[in-house]
Amino acid sequence: MGWSCKGPMFTLKHRTDPWNQGRDCTGRARRFLALRPSPVPRPRDRRGTVEEIYASTTFRKALLLVGLVILLAAAGLVAATAGAAQVGAGDVWRVVAGKFLPAYRGTAGELARTVVVDLRLPRILLAVITGMSLAGAGAAMQGVLHNPLVDPYILGLSSGAAFGAALAIVLGAGFLAPVYGSVGPYLVITNAFVFGILAMWLVYGIARLRGTAPETLILGGVAIGYLFSAGVALLKYVSENEALKELVVWLMGGLWGATWEAVRLLFPLVLASQAVLLYYAWDVNALLAGEEVAGSLGVNVRRVRLLYLGAASMAAAATVAFTGIIGFVGLVAPHICRLLIGNDYRFLIPCSSLLGAALLLVADTGARTIMAPTEIPVGVITSLIGVPFFLGLLLKRRSQISL
Amino acid sequence: MKIVVRDVTFAYNSHAVLHGVSLGVAEGEIVSIIGPNGSGKSTLLRCLARVLQPRRGAIFLDGREILAIDARQWARQVGYLPQAGGTSFPITVLEAVLMGRKPHIRWGVMPRDLEAVERAMRYTGVEEMARRPLGELSGGERQKVLLARALAQEPEVLLLDEPTTSLDILHQLEILELLRQLAVEQGKAVIMVMHELNLAARFSDKLVLLKDGSIFAAGRPEKVLSVASLKAVYGVEAVVSEGRFGLEVLPLRPVAGRGTLGGDDTT
Known part of the structure; x- marks a missing residue:
């Protein structure tokens, strides 16, 4: 007998087992339980049952979500009224209602309508869409690549897009050059998008050879990024003054090119990308516990990673093509949300997206009004607003996550 | 037999790690895989956990080839605890255990999910840590939380890779007793990789002693662990x-x- 217990039998304290209440233990278990050190009474849980804790933490996450929606709406209203032309909040309401509510019969002045509908509204919406896509993509990529330093540009996307744009601006060359006949904004946009996606696809293809491990993806992205950056540098070097200036402005990024056409094109794309990110939120939650664990929880790690990276990069590449490279939002918005509500991707994705949208909208409103009529690059303002806020949170919360 | 391993061979690239391993594990049985470093213990467990695919041979769960089982279905039947793997972003204990419900959840968390989580956390004695970040726990507490996650899955089979390594003796005993109880009272099949031979012998129904990727001896502990086998294998x-x-x-x-x-x- 392997379990022979020759000594005196230990007394077995009655033990209730939540899974097995009342049923007696079998002999073998009895012997093992007998070896158990005298049970230390655990302090009564004063903080409620699992259900209560889950409800309260979920409530806090939902609260942040609602708060961000309100913040974004407020920022939108401020942005619509801010600027050289005097347009009050009432005018904004009348214009917006007049445009989107068929039943609305109020009228607004011609000037107000022109300023709001033609200039400010598309710019506001483009800022929101861009902020959402960059911040959502940042959260998504940080999650599936297990790396907090990752941003939407990591897979060589920004350098690829920059190279595409530079090619169009400097050489007037591009995939669709024969179609457009000349160097126009569309050539720059399509070129930036195509090369952004191309770079990402290249990186993914390389990483596939090694099982798409996060390290390979990140390092491959950095390497391909350098390659395209070298191309951009070369194009800068050979370019004429005019083209050089245009290229530098494009590389800095900004929302001055906002049009309704851009909004109409990008909106469904970003919405679809967000839908994918939300649909796989549970899988990414599981992935945070490690690939093997995620696999054992029924997650197809490869597929989730590909879909997440694909959806995020697609949206980021599309918006970048219209706005140029806007950094920082995609890196910092997810981290601010992480510090506030933790790493539940069901909430982290929408919260990051909303915060990114609000941050970019506020920054862009500042960019076009502070030194009007001169525009400050939006990236400067995003950093000026975002960095102190982020550092404050970081120092206050340290490694803690609040719930 | 709950799990049957039939003639499994595995190789990393050209380096063969397992050669024709066969074994069976019944419900309510605890089986420990032991052997020296590099003998293929973890590889065998990872084949059982579907992390690795055997090059030859097959593994069966309730008579079905495991690679043919749908991922979600599989996750409801088999819980797997790999060796300590850190998370890159902090999560709370409750979130960690709730992940065990992944195979049962579509998108929304149902009351029965929370009940299962609570049951699992009470069972391993971590219910009062629910709000704490997983990263701030001690190794022993952490292992109990991870065991709770596997239990929240409500699996019939538990696979554990060195569940007691780097824990203090109290936590070693607590974890092994919990596993013992799960096997005896709930009929779960438990397969684990163990280094500590005394604990493996005491808490297992069967030992599988691996040497260079093959089974050197298998069976009841007193049959497997002998002066001769320790000399030959270790x-x-x-x-x-x-x-x-x-x-x-x-x-x-x-x-x-x-x-x-x-x-x-x-x-």
Whole structure:
């Protein structure tokens, strides 16, 4: 007998087992339980049952979500009224209602309508869409690549897009050059998008050879990024003054090119990308516990990673093509949300997206009004607003996550 | 038999790690895989957990080839605890255990999910840590939380890779007793990789001793752990005695480094 217990039998304290209440233990278990050190009474849980804790933490996450929606709406209203032309909040309401509510019969002045509908509204919406896509993509990529330093540009996307744009601006060359006949904004946009996606696809293809491990993806992205950056540098070097200036402005990024056409094109794309990110939120939650664990929880790690990276990069590449490279939002918005509500991707994705949208909208409103009529690059303002806020949170919360 | 391993061979690239391993595990049985470093213990467990695919041979769960089972279905039947793997972003204990419900959840968390989580957390005694970040726990507490996650899955089979390594003796005993209880009271099949031979012998129904990727011996602990097998597999001189609480193994010295011999067995 392997379990022979020759000594005196230990007394077995009655033990209730939540899974097995009342049923007696079998002999073998009895012997093992007998070896158990005298049970230390655990302090009564004063903080409620699992259900209560889950409800309260979920409530806090939902609260942040609602708060961000309100913040974004407020920022939108401020942005619509801010600027050289005097347009009050009432005018904004009348214009917006007049445009989107068929039943609305109020009228607004011609000037107000022109300023709001033609200039400010598309710019506001483009800022929101861009902020959402960059911040959502940042959260998504940080999650599936297990790396907090990752941003939407990591897979060589920004350098690829920059190279595409530079090619169009400097050489007037591009995939669709024969179609457009000349160097126009569309050539720059399509070129930036195509090369952004191309770079990402290249990186993914390389990483596939090694099982798409996060390290390979990140390092491959950095390497391909350098390659395209070298191309951009070369194009800068050979370019004429005019083209050089245009290229530098494009590389800095900004929302001055906002049009309704851009909004109409990008909106469904970003919405679809967000839908994918939300649909796989549970899988990414599981992935945070490690690939093997995620696999054992029924997650197809490869597929989730590909879909997440694909959806995020697609949206980021599309918006970048219209706005140029806007950094920082995609890196910092997810981290601010992480510090506030933790790493539940069901909430982290929408919260990051909303915060990114609000941050970019506020920054862009500042960019076009502070030194009007001169525009400050939006990236400067995003950093000026975002960095102190982020550092404050970081120092206050340290490694803690609040719930 | 709950799990049947039939003639499994596995190789990393050209380096063969397992050669024709076959074994069976019944419901309510605890089986420990033991053997020296590099003998293929973890590889065998990872094949069982579907992390790795055998090059030849097959593994069956309830008579079905495991690679043919749908991922979600599989996750509801088999819980797997790999060796400590850190998370990159902090999560709370409750979130960690709730992940075990992944195979049962579509998108929304149902009351029965939270009930299962609570049951699992009470069972391993971590219910009062629910709000704490997983990263701030001690190794022993952490292992209990991870075990709770596997239990929240409500699996029939538990696979554990060195569940007690780097834990203090109290936590070692607590974890192993929980596993014992799960096997005896709920009929779960438990397969684990173990290094500590005394604990493996005491808490397992069967041991599987691996040497260079093949089974050297398998069966009841007192049959597997002998002076001869320890010498042949581990290259260690040892004393094996039938103590009050089961088998006791006392390793003495490496065989290669023999200086003085004899007399030890009489002490």
